[in-house]
Amino acid sequence: MNIKLISFDLDGTLLNDQHQLHEKTIEAVQAIRQKGIKTLIATGRMYISAKPYVNSLEMKDPVITYNGALVMNPLLDQEIYHSPIPLDIAKDISKRLKEGNYYLQTFLDDTLYVAEKNDFTLKYENIAGVEAQVVGDLTEFMDKGPTKMLIIEEDESVQIEIQNFLLDNFSDEIEITSSYPSFLEITKKGISKAVPLKKYAEENNLKKEEIMAFGDGLNDLKMIEWAGQGIAMENAHPGLREAADDIAQNNNQLGVARYLNDKFDLALEIEAEVEKEKN
Template sequence: MKTKMIVFDLDGTLLNDEHQLDSKTIAAIKLLRKKGIKTMIATGRMYCSAQPHIEKLEIKEPAITYNGALVVNPENQESIFHAPIPFKIAKKITKMVEENNYHLQLYINDTLYVRHENEITEKYTKISGIAPNSVGSLNDFLEEEPTKMLIIEEDEAKQIEINNFLKQNFNGEIELASSYPSFIEITKKGMSKAVPLKKIAQRFGIKQKEIMAFGDGLNDLKMIEWAGRGVAMQNAHPELKAKADDIALNNSNLGIARYLKKEFKLDLELN
Protein backbone atom coordinates (compact mmCIF):
# COMPACT_ATOMS: atom_id res chain seq x y z
CA MET A 1 0.00 0.00 0.00
CA LYS A 2 1.35 3.42 -0.99
CA THR A 3 2.32 5.74 1.86
CA LYS A 4 0.28 8.95 1.68
CA MET A 5 1.16 10.59 5.00
CA ILE A 6 4.15 10.47 7.35
CA VAL A 7 4.05 11.69 10.95
CA PHE A 8 7.21 12.64 12.83
CA ASP A 9 7.97 13.14 16.49
CA LEU A 10 10.47 15.96 17.14
CA ASP A 11 12.90 15.40 20.05
CA GLY A 12 14.94 12.23 19.70
CA THR A 13 13.47 11.65 16.24
CA LEU A 14 13.58 14.49 13.70
CA LEU A 15 15.82 16.64 15.90
CA ASN A 16 19.43 15.75 16.71
CA ASP A 17 20.85 15.55 20.24
CA GLU A 18 21.22 19.35 20.28
CA HIS A 19 17.45 19.58 19.60
CA GLN A 20 18.08 21.07 16.16
CA LEU A 21 17.06 20.17 12.61
CA ASP A 22 19.86 19.13 10.27
CA SER A 23 19.74 20.66 6.77
CA LYS A 24 19.68 17.13 5.29
CA THR A 25 16.61 16.25 7.35
CA ILE A 26 14.85 19.40 6.15
CA ALA A 27 15.76 18.53 2.54
CA ALA A 28 14.42 14.97 2.94
CA ILE A 29 11.03 16.20 4.24
CA LYS A 30 10.72 18.68 1.38
CA LEU A 31 11.52 15.96 -1.17
CA LEU A 32 8.78 13.79 0.34
CA ARG A 33 6.23 16.51 -0.28
CA LYS A 34 7.35 16.82 -3.89
CA LYS A 35 6.30 13.18 -4.20
CA GLY A 36 2.83 14.13 -2.95
CA ILE A 37 3.25 12.69 0.54
CA LYS A 38 1.73 14.71 3.38
CA THR A 39 4.03 15.41 6.34
CA MET A 40 3.00 16.10 9.93
CA ILE A 41 4.56 16.78 13.32
CA ALA A 42 3.30 15.00 16.46
CA THR A 43 5.13 16.11 19.59
CA GLY A 44 4.82 16.41 23.34
CA ARG A 45 6.06 20.00 23.02
CA MET A 46 4.02 23.17 23.28
CA TYR A 47 2.90 24.49 19.91
CA CYS A 48 5.02 27.65 20.32
CA SER A 49 8.05 25.44 21.01
CA ALA A 50 7.42 23.25 17.94
CA GLN A 51 6.54 26.17 15.66
CA PRO A 52 10.11 27.22 14.66
CA HIS A 53 10.85 23.66 13.51
CA ILE A 54 7.53 23.41 11.67
CA GLU A 55 8.34 26.65 9.85
CA LYS A 56 11.83 25.43 8.85
CA LEU A 57 10.25 22.26 7.47
CA GLU A 58 7.55 24.33 5.72
CA ILE A 59 4.88 21.92 6.97
CA LYS A 60 1.30 23.09 6.35
CA GLU A 61 -0.57 20.09 7.76
CA PRO A 62 -2.07 20.31 11.28
CA ALA A 63 0.48 20.10 14.12
CA ILE A 64 -0.24 17.62 16.90
CA THR A 65 1.21 19.02 20.14
CA TYR A 66 1.07 18.31 23.90
CA ASN A 67 0.95 14.54 23.20
CA GLY A 68 -2.29 14.97 21.25
CA ALA A 69 -4.13 17.38 23.54
CA LEU A 70 -3.81 20.36 21.16
CA VAL A 71 -3.83 20.45 17.36
CA VAL A 72 -3.02 23.72 15.60
CA ASN A 73 -3.28 24.79 11.97
CA PRO A 74 0.21 26.23 11.26
CA GLU A 75 -1.10 28.33 8.39
CA ASN A 76 -3.29 30.56 10.60
CA GLN A 77 -2.21 29.49 14.14
CA GLU A 78 -5.79 28.52 15.00
CA SER A 79 -6.62 25.64 17.33
CA ILE A 80 -8.58 22.90 15.58
CA PHE A 81 -8.68 20.39 18.46
CA HIS A 82 -8.20 20.91 22.19
CA ALA A 83 -8.77 18.45 25.04
CA PRO A 84 -7.53 20.01 28.31
CA ILE A 85 -7.40 18.33 31.72
CA PRO A 86 -10.67 18.83 33.63
CA PHE A 87 -10.25 21.66 36.14
CA LYS A 88 -11.13 19.73 39.33
CA ILE A 89 -8.61 17.00 38.53
CA ALA A 90 -5.88 19.52 37.62
CA LYS A 91 -6.51 21.44 40.83
CA LYS A 92 -6.21 18.31 43.00
CA ILE A 93 -2.97 17.22 41.30
CA THR A 94 -1.47 20.71 41.58
CA LYS A 95 -2.23 20.89 45.30
CA MET A 96 -0.82 17.45 46.03
CA VAL A 97 2.33 17.94 43.93
CA GLU A 98 3.09 21.30 45.52
CA GLU A 99 2.54 19.90 49.02
CA ASN A 100 5.19 17.29 48.25
CA ASN A 101 7.58 19.91 46.85
CA TYR A 102 7.99 18.35 43.39
CA HIS A 103 8.72 20.48 40.33
CA LEU A 104 5.51 21.09 38.38
CA GLN A 105 4.87 22.94 35.12
CA LEU A 106 1.44 24.04 33.90
CA TYR A 107 0.61 24.71 30.24
CA ILE A 108 -2.36 27.03 29.71
CA ASN A 109 -3.20 28.74 26.39
CA ASP A 110 0.18 27.63 25.00
CA THR A 111 2.00 29.46 27.81
CA LEU A 112 4.28 27.85 30.40
CA TYR A 113 3.82 28.57 34.11
CA VAL A 114 6.03 27.50 37.03
CA ARG A 115 6.21 28.32 40.73
CA HIS A 116 9.72 29.76 40.38
CA GLU A 117 12.72 29.43 38.08
CA ASN A 118 15.50 27.01 39.02
CA GLU A 119 18.05 24.63 37.47
CA ILE A 120 15.23 22.47 36.12
CA THR A 121 13.57 25.37 34.27
CA GLU A 122 16.97 26.44 32.87
CA LYS A 123 17.51 22.98 31.37
CA TYR A 124 13.95 22.91 30.04
CA THR A 125 14.37 26.31 28.37
CA LYS A 126 17.54 25.11 26.61
CA ILE A 127 15.62 22.16 25.18
CA SER A 128 12.34 23.89 24.35
CA GLY A 129 13.43 27.45 23.60
CA ILE A 130 10.58 28.64 25.83
CA ALA A 131 11.07 30.70 28.99
CA PRO A 132 8.65 30.03 31.86
CA ASN A 133 6.44 32.52 33.66
CA SER A 134 7.04 32.44 37.42
CA VAL A 135 3.76 32.93 39.31
CA GLY A 136 4.41 31.70 42.85
CA SER A 137 2.00 29.05 44.15
CA LEU A 138 0.58 27.20 41.15
CA ASN A 139 -2.34 26.02 43.24
CA ASP A 140 -3.32 29.64 43.92
CA PHE A 141 -2.65 30.60 40.31
CA LEU A 142 -4.60 27.82 38.58
CA GLU A 143 -8.05 29.03 37.55
CA GLU A 144 -8.65 27.28 34.23
CA GLU A 145 -8.11 23.92 32.57
CA PRO A 146 -4.48 23.25 31.59
CA THR A 147 -3.68 21.55 28.29
CA LYS A 148 -0.90 19.57 29.97
CA MET A 149 0.88 19.25 33.31
CA LEU A 150 4.50 18.17 33.62
CA ILE A 151 6.37 16.92 36.67
CA ILE A 152 10.15 16.82 36.20
CA GLU A 153 12.09 14.48 38.51
CA GLU A 154 15.60 13.12 37.88
CA ASP A 155 15.57 10.60 40.76
CA GLU A 156 14.25 7.25 39.46
CA ALA A 157 12.94 6.10 42.84
CA LYS A 158 10.97 9.33 43.22
CA GLN A 159 9.67 8.98 39.65
CA ILE A 160 8.25 5.56 40.51
CA GLU A 161 6.77 6.99 43.70
CA ILE A 162 5.10 9.88 41.80
CA ASN A 163 3.77 7.62 39.03
CA ASN A 164 2.35 5.17 41.57
CA PHE A 165 0.79 8.03 43.52
CA LEU A 166 -0.88 9.45 40.40
CA LYS A 167 -2.15 6.04 39.31
CA GLN A 168 -3.54 5.25 42.76
CA ASN A 169 -5.26 8.61 43.25
CA PHE A 170 -6.32 9.50 39.70
CA ASN A 171 -6.84 6.12 38.07
CA GLY A 172 -9.16 6.51 35.08
CA GLU A 173 -9.01 10.33 35.19
CA ILE A 174 -5.68 11.18 33.54
CA GLU A 175 -3.23 9.91 30.93
CA LEU A 176 0.44 9.52 31.87
CA ALA A 177 3.24 9.62 29.31
CA SER A 178 6.96 10.29 29.09
CA SER A 179 9.01 11.83 26.28
CA TYR A 180 12.17 12.11 28.45
CA PRO A 181 13.41 9.87 31.27
CA SER A 182 12.82 12.63 33.84
CA PHE A 183 9.40 13.71 32.50
CA ILE A 184 6.03 12.66 33.91
CA GLU A 185 3.53 14.17 31.47
CA ILE A 186 -0.14 14.43 32.40
CA THR A 187 -2.98 14.96 29.93
CA LYS A 188 -6.71 14.29 29.84
CA LYS A 189 -7.70 10.64 30.05
CA GLY A 190 -7.57 8.89 26.70
CA MET A 191 -5.27 11.44 25.06
CA SER A 192 -2.39 10.29 22.86
CA LYS A 193 -0.86 11.38 19.58
CA ALA A 194 -2.95 8.69 17.89
CA VAL A 195 -6.28 10.29 18.89
CA PRO A 196 -6.11 13.45 16.71
CA LEU A 197 -4.06 11.59 14.08
CA LYS A 198 -7.04 9.32 13.41
CA LYS A 199 -9.32 12.34 13.01
CA ILE A 200 -6.89 14.15 10.68
CA ALA A 201 -6.35 11.05 8.53
CA GLN A 202 -10.12 10.64 8.19
CA ARG A 203 -10.46 14.28 7.17
CA PHE A 204 -7.83 13.83 4.48
CA GLY A 205 -9.38 10.56 3.32
CA ILE A 206 -6.19 8.66 4.16
CA LYS A 207 -6.38 5.07 5.39
CA GLN A 208 -4.59 3.78 8.47
CA LYS A 209 -2.37 1.50 6.38
CA GLU A 210 -1.30 4.48 4.24
CA ILE A 211 0.29 6.23 7.25
CA MET A 212 3.87 5.93 8.47
CA ALA A 213 4.94 7.26 11.88
CA PHE A 214 8.36 7.81 13.49
CA GLY A 215 9.09 8.18 17.20
CA ASP A 216 11.45 7.42 20.08
CA GLY A 217 9.58 7.86 23.37
CA LEU A 218 6.82 6.08 25.24
CA ASN A 219 4.55 9.02 24.39
CA ASP A 220 4.85 7.78 20.77
CA LEU A 221 3.75 4.24 21.58
CA LYS A 222 0.06 4.45 20.67
CA MET A 223 0.85 6.38 17.47
CA ILE A 224 3.50 3.83 16.43
CA GLU A 225 1.13 0.94 17.15
CA TRP A 226 -1.76 2.52 15.24
CA ALA A 227 0.07 3.67 12.10
CA GLY A 228 0.23 1.37 9.10
CA ARG A 229 3.98 1.33 9.59
CA GLY A 230 5.43 2.43 12.90
CA VAL A 231 9.15 3.14 12.86
CA ALA A 232 11.18 3.50 16.06
CA MET A 233 14.54 5.24 16.19
CA GLN A 234 17.62 3.24 17.14
CA ASN A 235 17.82 5.47 20.23
CA ALA A 236 14.18 4.77 21.16
CA HIS A 237 12.84 3.33 24.41
CA PRO A 238 13.15 -0.52 24.32
CA GLU A 239 9.37 -0.94 24.67
CA LEU A 240 8.75 1.25 21.64
CA LYS A 241 11.33 -0.65 19.56
CA ALA A 242 9.67 -3.93 20.52
CA LYS A 243 6.28 -2.70 19.21
CA ALA A 244 7.56 -0.97 16.04
CA ASP A 245 7.41 -2.46 12.54
CA ASP A 246 10.89 -1.20 11.69
CA ILE A 247 13.92 0.62 13.15
CA ALA A 248 15.61 3.74 11.76
CA LEU A 249 19.15 4.79 12.58
CA ASN A 250 19.96 7.03 15.55
CA ASN A 251 18.51 10.57 15.55
CA SER A 252 22.04 12.01 15.81
CA ASN A 253 23.10 10.09 12.69
CA LEU A 254 20.49 11.49 10.27
CA GLY A 255 18.33 8.45 10.99
CA ILE A 256 15.18 9.94 9.45
CA ALA A 257 16.90 11.26 6.32
CA ARG A 258 18.69 7.95 5.73
CA TYR A 259 15.51 5.93 6.21
CA LEU A 260 13.45 8.14 3.91
CA LYS A 261 16.13 8.23 1.21
CA LYS A 262 16.21 4.45 1.05
CA GLU A 263 12.46 3.89 1.40
CA PHE A 264 11.33 6.53 -1.09
CA LYS A 265 14.42 6.68 -3.33
CA LEU A 266 15.01 10.36 -2.59
CA ASP A 267 17.58 12.27 -4.61
CA LEU A 268 19.53 13.28 -1.51
CA GLU A 269 23.29 13.32 -0.92
CA LEU A 270 24.24 11.87 2.46
CA ASN A 271 27.72 11.12 3.86
Protein backbone atom coordinates (compact mmCIF):
# COMPACT_ATOMS: atom_id res chain seq x y z
CA MET A 1 0.00 0.00 0.00
CA ASN A 2 1.25 3.44 -0.93
CA ILE A 3 -1.12 5.43 1.27
CA LYS A 4 -0.41 9.16 1.61
CA LEU A 5 -3.62 10.37 3.29
CA ILE A 6 -6.00 8.79 5.80
CA SER A 7 -9.44 10.22 6.60
CA PHE A 8 -11.11 9.25 9.88
CA ASP A 9 -14.71 9.45 11.01
CA LEU A 10 -15.15 10.16 14.73
CA ASP A 11 -18.24 8.56 16.32
CA GLY A 12 -18.27 4.79 16.05
CA THR A 13 -14.83 4.86 14.44
CA LEU A 14 -12.06 6.70 16.29
CA LEU A 15 -14.29 7.11 19.36
CA ASN A 16 -15.76 4.36 21.52
CA ASP A 17 -19.45 4.26 22.41
CA GLN A 18 -18.82 6.60 25.35
CA HIS A 19 -17.50 9.18 22.84
CA GLN A 20 -13.98 8.79 24.21
CA LEU A 21 -10.70 8.93 22.32
CA HIS A 22 -8.26 6.34 23.68
CA GLU A 23 -4.61 7.28 24.18
CA LYS A 24 -3.58 4.32 22.01
CA THR A 25 -5.69 5.66 19.15
CA ILE A 26 -3.97 9.03 19.51
CA GLU A 27 -0.60 7.27 19.57
CA ALA A 28 -1.42 5.31 16.40
CA VAL A 29 -2.57 8.39 14.47
CA GLN A 30 0.55 10.29 15.52
CA ALA A 31 2.73 7.34 14.46
CA ILE A 32 1.05 7.39 11.04
CA ARG A 33 1.95 11.06 10.62
CA GLN A 34 5.53 10.31 11.59
CA LYS A 35 5.62 8.08 8.51
CA GLY A 36 4.78 11.12 6.38
CA ILE A 37 1.12 10.23 5.90
CA LYS A 38 -1.40 13.06 6.15
CA THR A 39 -4.41 12.60 8.45
CA LEU A 40 -7.72 14.41 8.68
CA ILE A 41 -11.11 14.15 10.37
CA ALA A 42 -14.36 13.76 8.40
CA THR A 43 -17.38 13.84 10.69
CA GLY A 44 -21.07 14.63 10.81
CA ARG A 45 -20.45 16.64 13.97
CA MET A 46 -20.42 20.39 14.36
CA TYR A 47 -16.94 21.91 14.19
CA ILE A 48 -17.12 23.09 17.81
CA SER A 49 -18.08 19.54 18.81
CA ALA A 50 -15.26 17.93 16.82
CA LYS A 51 -12.56 20.43 17.83
CA PRO A 52 -11.59 18.86 21.20
CA TYR A 53 -10.80 15.58 19.43
CA VAL A 54 -8.98 17.42 16.64
CA ASN A 55 -6.84 19.10 19.29
CA SER A 56 -6.13 15.83 21.12
CA LEU A 57 -5.03 14.24 17.84
CA GLU A 58 -2.97 17.35 16.97
CA MET A 59 -4.58 17.48 13.54
CA LYS A 60 -3.29 20.22 11.25
CA ASP A 61 -5.05 19.36 8.01
CA PRO A 62 -8.60 20.57 7.19
CA VAL A 63 -11.47 19.26 9.30
CA ILE A 64 -14.52 18.06 7.35
CA THR A 65 -17.66 18.63 9.45
CA TYR A 66 -21.45 18.46 9.03
CA ASN A 67 -21.02 15.51 6.62
CA GLY A 68 -19.02 17.68 4.24
CA ALA A 69 -21.03 20.92 4.34
CA LEU A 70 -18.39 22.84 6.33
CA VAL A 71 -14.61 22.49 6.12
CA MET A 72 -12.44 24.32 8.63
CA ASN A 73 -8.77 25.14 9.13
CA PRO A 74 -8.14 23.83 12.68
CA LEU A 75 -5.02 25.93 13.21
CA LEU A 76 -6.80 29.23 12.58
CA ASP A 77 -10.41 28.16 13.24
CA GLN A 78 -11.21 29.64 9.85
CA GLU A 79 -13.75 28.52 7.29
CA ILE A 80 -12.33 26.96 4.12
CA TYR A 81 -15.57 25.83 2.50
CA HIS A 82 -19.24 26.15 3.40
CA SER A 83 -22.28 25.00 1.44
CA PRO A 84 -25.50 25.51 3.44
CA ILE A 85 -29.05 24.46 2.61
CA PRO A 86 -30.85 27.26 0.70
CA LEU A 87 -32.94 29.30 3.12
CA ASP A 88 -36.24 28.89 1.27
CA ILE A 89 -35.83 25.11 1.20
CA ALA A 90 -34.86 25.01 4.88
CA LYS A 91 -37.89 27.08 5.87
CA ASP A 92 -40.22 24.89 3.83
CA ILE A 93 -38.82 21.73 5.42
CA SER A 94 -39.05 23.24 8.90
CA LYS A 95 -42.65 24.35 8.37
CA ARG A 96 -43.79 20.96 7.10
CA LEU A 97 -42.02 19.01 9.83
CA LYS A 98 -43.60 21.25 12.45
CA GLU A 99 -47.02 20.52 10.96
CA GLY A 100 -46.27 16.81 11.37
CA ASN A 101 -45.08 17.39 14.95
CA TYR A 102 -41.63 15.95 14.20
CA TYR A 103 -38.51 16.88 16.15
CA LEU A 104 -36.03 19.07 14.26
CA GLN A 105 -32.69 20.73 14.99
CA THR A 106 -30.98 23.33 12.83
CA PHE A 107 -27.35 24.41 12.75
CA LEU A 108 -26.35 27.97 11.91
CA ASP A 109 -22.93 29.55 12.53
CA ASP A 110 -21.79 26.34 14.22
CA THR A 111 -24.53 26.70 16.84
CA LEU A 112 -27.34 24.24 17.59
CA TYR A 113 -30.89 25.65 17.61
CA VAL A 114 -34.13 23.97 18.66
CA ALA A 115 -37.73 25.11 19.03
CA GLU A 116 -37.86 23.62 22.51
CA LYS A 117 -35.86 21.11 24.52
CA ASN A 118 -36.95 17.51 25.05
CA ASP A 119 -35.33 14.09 25.54
CA PHE A 120 -34.05 14.10 21.95
CA THR A 121 -32.29 17.39 22.61
CA LEU A 122 -30.65 16.01 25.73
CA LYS A 123 -29.56 12.91 23.80
CA TYR A 124 -27.87 15.03 21.16
CA GLU A 125 -26.30 17.39 23.69
CA ASN A 126 -24.80 14.38 25.47
CA ILE A 127 -23.31 13.00 22.25
CA ALA A 128 -22.03 16.30 20.89
CA GLY A 129 -20.99 17.98 24.12
CA VAL A 130 -22.78 21.20 23.19
CA GLU A 131 -25.79 23.07 24.53
CA ALA A 132 -28.79 23.77 22.32
CA GLN A 133 -30.20 27.29 22.04
CA VAL A 134 -33.99 27.42 22.37
CA VAL A 135 -35.52 29.89 19.89
CA GLY A 136 -39.18 28.91 19.52
CA ASP A 137 -40.40 28.64 15.93
CA LEU A 138 -37.41 27.54 13.83
CA THR A 139 -39.02 28.59 10.56
CA GLU A 140 -39.36 32.17 11.75
CA PHE A 141 -35.97 32.15 13.45
CA MET A 142 -33.84 31.17 10.45
CA ASP A 143 -32.54 34.21 8.59
CA LYS A 144 -30.05 32.33 6.43
CA GLY A 145 -29.55 28.82 5.16
CA PRO A 146 -28.48 26.32 7.85
CA THR A 147 -25.38 24.19 7.45
CA LYS A 148 -27.38 21.10 8.39
CA MET A 149 -30.79 20.09 9.69
CA LEU A 150 -31.29 17.03 11.88
CA ILE A 151 -34.42 15.02 12.63
CA ILE A 152 -34.33 12.58 15.54
CA GLU A 153 -36.92 9.79 15.48
CA GLU A 154 -36.50 6.43 17.21
CA ASP A 155 -39.49 4.70 15.61
CA GLU A 156 -38.06 3.16 12.44
CA SER A 157 -41.39 3.10 10.59
CA VAL A 158 -41.95 6.80 11.33
CA GLN A 159 -38.38 7.56 10.27
CA ILE A 160 -38.98 5.84 6.93
CA GLU A 161 -42.20 7.81 6.54
CA ILE A 162 -40.35 11.10 7.12
CA GLN A 163 -37.53 10.16 4.77
CA ASN A 164 -39.94 9.20 2.00
CA PHE A 165 -41.82 12.47 2.45
CA LEU A 166 -38.59 14.48 2.20
CA LEU A 167 -37.43 12.58 -0.88
CA ASP A 168 -40.82 12.96 -2.55
CA ASN A 169 -40.79 16.73 -2.05
CA PHE A 170 -37.16 17.84 -1.85
CA SER A 171 -35.00 15.24 -3.61
CA ASP A 172 -33.63 17.85 -6.05
CA GLU A 173 -32.52 20.17 -3.24
CA ILE A 174 -31.22 18.03 -0.37
CA GLU A 175 -29.19 15.01 0.67
CA ILE A 176 -30.41 12.75 3.48
CA THR A 177 -28.09 10.47 5.41
CA SER A 178 -27.54 9.09 8.91
CA SER A 179 -24.70 8.78 11.41
CA TYR A 180 -26.85 7.20 14.15
CA PRO A 181 -29.86 4.85 13.77
CA SER A 182 -32.31 7.48 15.06
CA PHE A 183 -30.86 10.40 13.04
CA LEU A 184 -31.94 11.77 9.67
CA GLU A 185 -29.37 14.37 8.62
CA ILE A 186 -30.18 16.88 5.90
CA THR A 187 -27.63 18.85 3.88
CA LYS A 188 -27.62 20.66 0.56
CA LYS A 189 -27.85 18.56 -2.60
CA GLY A 190 -24.49 17.16 -3.65
CA ILE A 191 -22.92 17.32 -0.18
CA SER A 192 -21.03 14.35 1.25
CA LYS A 193 -17.77 13.72 3.06
CA ALA A 194 -16.31 12.54 -0.25
CA VAL A 195 -16.66 15.97 -1.91
CA PRO A 196 -14.18 17.96 0.23
CA LEU A 197 -11.94 14.90 0.59
CA LYS A 198 -11.66 14.66 -3.18
CA LYS A 199 -11.01 18.41 -3.44
CA TYR A 200 -8.26 18.22 -0.82
CA ALA A 201 -6.70 15.28 -2.65
CA GLU A 202 -6.68 17.21 -5.93
CA GLU A 203 -5.13 20.26 -4.28
CA ASN A 204 -2.35 18.08 -2.87
CA ASN A 205 -1.80 16.03 -6.04
CA LEU A 206 -2.98 12.83 -4.40
CA LYS A 207 -4.55 9.97 -6.33
CA LYS A 208 -7.60 8.24 -4.88
CA GLU A 209 -5.53 5.04 -4.73
CA GLU A 210 -3.28 6.81 -2.22
CA ILE A 211 -6.16 7.57 0.15
CA MET A 212 -7.57 5.44 2.95
CA ALA A 213 -10.82 6.26 4.78
CA PHE A 214 -12.37 4.81 7.95
CA GLY A 215 -16.06 5.00 8.86
CA ASP A 216 -19.06 3.25 10.37
CA GLY A 217 -22.25 5.06 9.30
CA LEU A 218 -24.23 5.62 6.14
CA ASN A 219 -22.92 9.19 6.13
CA ASP A 220 -19.50 7.63 5.44
CA LEU A 221 -20.68 5.61 2.45
CA LYS A 222 -19.66 7.92 -0.40
CA MET A 223 -16.29 8.57 1.25
CA ILE A 224 -15.66 4.84 1.71
CA GLU A 225 -16.69 4.13 -1.88
CA TRP A 226 -14.49 6.90 -3.31
CA ALA A 227 -11.30 6.27 -1.34
CA GLY A 228 -8.77 3.85 -2.76
CA GLN A 229 -8.96 1.87 0.48
CA GLY A 230 -12.32 2.17 2.23
CA ILE A 231 -12.27 0.61 5.69
CA ALA A 232 -15.50 -0.08 7.57
CA MET A 233 -15.59 -0.78 11.28
CA GLU A 234 -16.81 -4.16 12.49
CA ASN A 235 -19.66 -2.26 14.17
CA ALA A 236 -20.54 -0.39 10.95
CA HIS A 237 -23.89 -0.31 9.18
CA PRO A 238 -24.26 -3.47 7.01
CA GLY A 239 -24.43 -1.35 3.86
CA LEU A 240 -21.10 0.25 4.68
CA ARG A 241 -19.42 -3.06 5.45
CA GLU A 242 -20.60 -4.38 2.10
CA ALA A 243 -19.15 -1.39 0.24
CA ALA A 244 -15.80 -1.40 2.07
CA ASP A 245 -12.53 -2.87 0.86
CA ASP A 246 -11.64 -4.14 4.32
CA ILE A 247 -12.98 -4.35 7.88
CA ALA A 248 -11.37 -2.99 11.06
CA GLN A 249 -12.26 -4.38 14.46
CA ASN A 250 -14.90 -2.89 16.76
CA ASN A 251 -14.62 0.76 17.81
CA ASN A 252 -14.86 -0.32 21.46
CA GLN A 253 -11.80 -2.53 21.01
CA LEU A 254 -9.41 0.04 19.50
CA GLY A 255 -10.28 -1.10 15.99
CA VAL A 256 -8.64 1.79 14.14
CA ALA A 257 -5.46 1.71 16.24
CA ARG A 258 -5.13 -2.05 15.78
CA TYR A 259 -5.70 -1.82 12.03
CA LEU A 260 -3.11 0.93 11.60
CA ASN A 261 -0.66 -0.90 13.83
CA ASP A 262 -0.96 -4.05 11.73
CA LYS A 263 -1.09 -2.59 8.22
CA PHE A 264 1.60 0.06 8.71
CA ASP A 265 3.94 -1.87 11.03
CA LEU A 266 3.78 0.73 13.78
CA ALA A 267 5.07 -1.68 16.46
CA LEU A 268 2.80 -0.22 19.15
CA GLU A 269 1.83 -2.11 22.30
CA ILE A 270 -1.94 -2.26 21.83
CA GLU A 271 -3.26 -5.76 22.55
CA ALA A 272 -2.78 -5.43 26.32
CA GLU A 273 -4.92 -2.29 26.22
CA VAL A 274 -7.60 -4.16 24.29
CA GLU A 275 -7.81 -6.75 27.06
CA LYS A 276 -8.17 -3.94 29.60
CA GLU A 277 -11.02 -2.45 27.56
CA LYS A 278 -12.79 -5.82 27.49
CA ASN A 279 -12.57 -6.08 31.26
